[in-house]
Amino acid sequence: MPDTSIPYKQVFSAIPAPVIMLDTQGHFAFANKAAYQILPSCIPLDDGVSCTPPDWLATEIDTFLYHAKEEHTFEHCLPLDTGHRHIQFTLTRLDQDKRQNGILITLHDISRHKRAEQALRLSEERYRMLVEHQSDLVVRVDIEGRLQFASPSFCMLFGIDEEQLVGRELCPIINSSGQAVMKEAMQRLDCHPKSCYHEICSQTLDGLRWIGWAMKGVVDEKGHIEAIVGIGRDITDRKKAEQEILQLAHYDTLTGLPNRSLLQDRLSQALSLANRGNVTLAVLFLDLDRFKHVNDAFGHQIGDLLLQEVSRRLKDCVRATDTVSRIGGDEFVIILTNLIKCSQAGSIAAKIISSMSRLFQLGGHELYSGTSIGIALYPTDGNDVDTLLKHADMAMYQAKASGRGTFKFFSPEHNEKMLQRMQLEQALRRAIEHQELSLDYQPQIDSATGSINGLEALLRWQHPQLGLLLPGLFITIAEETGLIIPLGEWVLRTACRQARAWQRAGYHRLRIAVNISPRQFQQRGLIPMIDAILQETGCDPRGLELELTETTLMDSPKEATALLKALKRRGISLAIDDFGTGYSSLSHLKHFPIDRLKIDRSFVNDLTRSREDSAIVEAIIAMAHRLGLEVVAEGVEHPDQHAILSDWGCKTCQGFLYSKAVSTEEATALLATAQYSTGIPSTLTPQTKPADD
Numbered sequence: 001m002p003d004t005s006i007p008y009k010q011v012f013s014a015i016p017a018p019v020i021m022l023d024t025q026g027h028f029a030f031a032n033k034a035a036y037q038i039l040p041s042c043i044p045l046d047d048g049v050s051c052t053p054p055d056w057l058a059t060e061i062d063t064f065l066y067h068a069k070e071e072h073t074f075e076h077c078l079p080l081d082t083g084h085r086h087i088q089f090t091l092t093r094l095d096q097d098k099r100q101n102g103i104l105i106t107l108h109d110i111s112r113h114k115r116a117e118q119a120l121r122l123s124e125e126r127y128r129m130l131v132e133h134q135s136d137l138v139v140r141v142d143i144e145g146r147l148q149f150a151s152p153s154f155c156m157l158f159g160i161d162e163e164q165l166v167g168r169e170l171c172p173i174i175n176s177s178g179q180a181v182m183k184e185a186m187q188r189l190d191c192h193p194k195s196c197y198h199e200i201c202s203q204t205l206d207g208l209r210w211i212g213w214a215m216k217g218v219v220d221e222k223g224h225i226e227a228i229v230g231i232g233r234d235i236t237d238r239k240k241a242e243q244e245i246l247q248l249a250h251y252d253t254l255t256g257l258p259n260r261s262l263l264q265d266r267l268s269q270a271l272s273l274a275n276r277g278n279v280t281l282a283v284l285f286l287d288l289d290r291f292k293h294v295n296d297a298f299g300h301q302i303g304d305l306l307l308q309e310v311s312r313r314l315k316d317c318v319r320a321t322d323t324v325s326r327i328g329g330d331e332f333v334i335i336l337t338n339l340i341k342c343s344q345a346g347s348i349a350a351k352i353i354s355s356m357s358r359l360f361q362l363g364g365h366e367l368y369s370g371t372s373i374g375i376a377l378y379p380t381d382g383n384d385v386d387t388l389l390k391h392a393d394m395a396m397y398q399a400k401a402s403g404r405g406t407f408k409f410f411s412p413e414h415n416e417k418m419l420q421r422m423q424l425e426q427a428l429r430r431a432i433e434h435q436e437l438s439l440d441y442q443p444q445i446d447s448a449t450g451s452i453n454g455l456e457a458l459l460r461w462q463h464p465q466l467g468l469l470l471p472g473l474f475i476t477i478a479e480e481t482g483l484i485i486p487l488g489e490w491v492l493r494t495a496c497r498q499a500r501a502w503q504r505a506g507y508h509r510l511r512i513a514v515n516i517s518p519r520q521f522q523q524r525g526l527i528p529m530i531d532a533i534l535q536e537t538g539c540d541p542r543g544l545e546l547e548l549t550e551t552t553l554m555d556s557p558k559e560a561t562a563l564l565k566a567l568k569r570r571g572i573s574l575a576i577d578d579f580g581t582g583y584s585s586l587s588h589l590k591h592f593p594i595d596r597l598k599i600d601r602s603f604v605n606d607l608t609r610s611r612e613d614s615a616i617v618e619a620i621i622a623m624a625h626r627l628g629l630e631v632v633a634e635g636v637e638h639p640d641q642h643a644i645l646s647d648w649g650c651k652t653c654q655g656f657l658y659s660k661a662v663s664t665e666e667a668t669a670l671l672a673t674a675q676y677s678t679g680i681p682s683t684l685t686p687q688t689k690p691a692d693d
């Protein structure tokens with residue numbers, strides 16, 4: 001029994017900690033209330049009743065006694081009423097000196113602690129599983145940037161031995177050339193230990209890969225950063241997609257050159273630099289000559305090849321620091337920076353023009369193009385992006401107007417003219433739908449009989465503000481802007497409709513001549529368009545004549561011959577307009593299936609005054625007759641001219657001497673009063689005085 005001089009029971013009953021006393025035989029001698037509460041059913045304690053402890057406890061007591069230790073602690077899980085509980089038992093001798101005294105057991109319910117421990121273990125396992133099996137890269141580095149941990153995925157990607165990673169510097173592994181990025185990230189984390197994100201391009205075993213690193217500082221209990229955990233994800237595909245989007249948004253897909261949006265950006269940057277450096281900058285606006293023709297004649301594939309070759313040549317003409325961009329169809333803009341003198345821009349433009357005039361060999365075809373260039377200088381011609389581009393564009397128009405294959409510096413004097421031109425272009429776009437266009441008809445007279453054998457349809461534009469405009473003012477603009485296509489179609493449809501009306505009225509042999517401009521002739525689908533109009537209007541094709549200039553035909557004689565043949569097969573007559581002013585190859589002329597040559601009015605004008613002109617007119621008439629062609633003389637204003645032309649066998653004459661171009665109603669009236677095809681009508685008999693215009 002324990003030493004009875006010490007009131008153990010009283011002492012232990014008073015303390016809140018659960019305790020049990022064993023006697024010297026190792027039997028239960030006493031348990032306080034707290035101990036009872038923990039072990040009511042498991043240990044059959046009964047105050048005052050000595051009983052033996054269960055085997056598991058007896059074994060521990062033996063161990064304790066055998067080793068003669070001062071204290072022995074062990075844990076045991078007990079199935080109690082409240083469920084399984086983990087109890088920590090600590091055995092001590094009641095009296096260290098008097099060994100005969102019993103053993104004191106203090107109990108400590110550590111179930112909660114155990115549960116927490118298990119939860120932690122589970123969580124760590126889960127974490128390990130996650131880290132080891134996921135493709136994201138996980139690293140933990142100390143504040144010096146040395147690895148404390150790295151996931152297997154990281155080791156695999158960077159070819160690192162897992163055994164040897166601890167202590168290695170992370171920066172050289174993930175980006176040997178960009179250590180600064182990591183250092184900066186760490187410094188930033190040091191100040192704001194929240195998180196940060198960096199995208200780093202790393203050399204890995206899989207080649208160059210972009211990794212997006214989310215980094216978070218790990219803080220100690222004092223709030224100091226003690227480590228950094230980084231989770232990296234391979235974002236190479238996203239980066240590539242971003243780059244592709246960027247490429248699409250800023251670069252022209254066909255040529256790979258910067259597009260309009262990037263050009264504006266670059267020009268804006270170049271202007272800021274030029275402004276700071278007080279240097280000159282030039283903007284060159286280029287438009288390819290005959291690009292439309294190349295597309296129409298050779299197809300879009302060759303057109304595309306031409307644009308690509310043009311891009312290459314342009315880049316070869318400028319420095320790598322200059323910008324060559326494609327801003328639309330056949331339009332290019334070049335920014336020349338750091339010019340020492342303005343004339344340098346002119347020299348480069350000349351170099352470009354020369355390069356563009358060289359033969360292009362594309363997909364088995366040989367062709368020539370060319371370019372017209374407008375130049376605007378900073379700061380003289382403008383100091384912002386829009387103004388410089390606008391002025392370079394205007395200068396380009398000036399270059400075109402003064403003959404293709406040239407360059408022009410922007411000139412403020414031409415500015416006003418150009419503005420008017422642009423306004424005219426805008427108005428012309430609306431002219432068709434606003435029904436401001438009409439056709440007048442100028443009679444063509446049989447020089448022998450004086451009867452009308454044809455009428456030339458001539459376009460007129462009743463401008464709402466400017467009044468009546470003659471085609472000389474707007475046909476070139478229409479041609480250059482492509483508006484000639486809808487305009488020309490309108491003319492053809494209107495003329496055919498009127499021709500049909502006159503055919504119905506009985507003028508079956510009357511020929512209505514319609515002018516076809518070069519661009520119209522080169523347009524794709526010209527023949528189907530004419531077929532559709534003939535079908536729609538019911539016009540007899542034999543009553544239709546198309547007038548084409550030499551230049552139109554000589555631009556591409558082979559294609560022209562094929563087109564002319566197709567038109568002839570339909571019964572349409574063909575005439576070469578302004579003959580003698582352009583460049584005609586007689587060998588080609590022989591092959592063109594044409595019906596008539598129209599001698600240009602400049603030769604007719606001086607027929608009676610200039611021996612040369614008279615010789616030219618006589619020669620043209622003789623040659624035409626030999627080739628089996630009819631001749632029409634235009635611009636006949638004097639009876640003398642009529643007499644000579646008639647004498648030389650020129651079958652048809654046209655000019656103010658007989659009639660100016662008149663409205664449809666007036667033309668109908670003229671036809672009615674004239675003895676159509678027979679006799680010389682009084683109204684159209686050659687007059688002694690020119691008709692008033």
Ligand SMILES: Nc1nc2c(ncn2[C@@H]2O[C@H](COP(=O)(O)O[C@H]3[C@@H](O)[C@H](n4cnc5c(=O)[nH]c(N)nc54)O[C@@H]3COP(=O)(O)O)[C@@H](O)[C@H]2O)c(=O)[nH]1
Nearest residue numbers: 458459470471472491515516517634635636637654655656
């Ligand atoms: N593609 C198209 N071109 C067209 C169309 N309509 C006209 N045009 C071309 O515009 C040019 C100018 O035409 P216009 O101002 O109508 O002048 C014509 C006549 O008025 C003028 N003419 C006729 N007789 C005389 C004359 O005795 N003296 C004189 N000084 N001028 C005269 O000549 C023009 C007709 O020329 P041409 O066509 O060469 O027969 C002109 O080049 C037209 O071709 C159109 O619809 N489409």
